[in-house]
Amino acid sequence: MYKNTPLFYRSVGAGNPLVLLHGFLESSAIWDPFIEELSKKRQVITIDLPGHGKSGSIGECHSMDLMADAVHEILMQLQIEEATFIGHSMGGYVSLAFCKNFPKLTKGLMLLNSTPEPDNKERRQNRDRAIEIVRKSKDTYINTAISKLLSKKNRELFPQELETLKKEALSFSEQGIIAALKGMKIRTDNKTILSQFTGPKYIVAGNQDPVLKFSEAKIVAYSTNCNFLSLSGGHLSFIENKNETKKLMHLID
Template sequence: MKISYRDTEIYFSSEGTGNPLILLHGFMESSKIWNDFVPSLAVNRQVVCIDLPGHGESGCFNEIHSMEDMAKAVKEVLWNLNIEKAAVAGHSMGGYVSLELSKIFPTLLRSLTLINSTPEADSEERKINRDRAVSLVNKNKSAFVKMAISNLMLLSNSVKHKAEVQNLISEALEMSTKGMTAATKGMKIRTDNMSLFSNLEIEKNIIAGKEDPILNYKYLKKVAITGNANFFLLDGGHLSFIEDKPALRKLLHLID
């Protein structure tokens, strides 16, 4: 399904009824990453998966897609579905968007789950890397996609999950350069939400990968303790939805 939003379209799917769970994908991904999770989750609740702006089947509406912009697009989908309160889980960039949702629409979230994600803003070094990424995408999108995705997990897991990783790469290559750079610029300018996360009086979960090369699990555990959130450690790197699918599925079933 699609809705019109800011002169483009936002794609989403909705299955099941009651107690909505919103699943948000990460950078260079789409709602398809949840395909293996939705059938069992939707047996007992409504599960909504959304292609964030510039990703999957959703269009671009700006040169920069800030996390706030993306959150507002998500809210528009939920408004169309008459959803006033929901559990929200986001992978990586989807976690950043989830945090913005909780900031802009404080009564919307019943619970918040960050999967391979953090409430912290980019470090200065990370911001410089974002600029380099934009430059590389404009010069050679294919090289950037293959390098970026391969760097999200150990080589052994890349081999083990070769088919799924290749599907992820193939789908990312279909993204427009504009969509890719708009999201990268948006992540670079996102605000620090550590205080917001700590002060949220809802169920909060952080799910980390033991071998995540992007986000150190020991650091994320400290964030969880500081923010009074539940912490769960899974096998694998930054792509828990591929690398430890059974464990992630079990945890998603526990979200209220």
């Protein structure tokens, strides 16, 4: 529970905790194909962030700090003293907010299809437009938004995986989706936080990502002293490049 709201999480394995945080319109289920192997060597914790999966919504805006506090509440319940984080997209934003607010609890960071940079003016405007579309037709927004996350080629290669994502996202409340859009819109610039973080840190980017430009991700990685890793495909590397993603996740053991 966090702020009288139920939060869903799973903990498998023991030692050297690894926290996996999903992205927008996703849930902890995206990590299911990775848990068995990762948990052979360490404790793996997967969490449904507020308003997503089986976790409830908290108010009108789920800021990245609020989500990070929710993650912290779970780690305190599990008596975790230090953890490594892998965050996909929005999960990366939450991981950075956690690192900012709880630096002593943060051992390592991997941003998967994510960035420490805030939304620019155009992206903030796009968030507002997205909110209006969700209010008019949540289903239309979800079906369109998720399809655009993959490279054109991979939309044809992974139709079932896309449908699975869409089906689950359609179960999310309108409030939870809008609260996350508002939270991402107002997130702060965390490049300094990432640059000053001295633990292992990686930025993993898809070379055809339609959301975050590959060239910009590379520049950000080098400017913040991060290891930069590239994968083929778009914004959903855990689907488009599952085996390679699995290998990279072991780098941060």
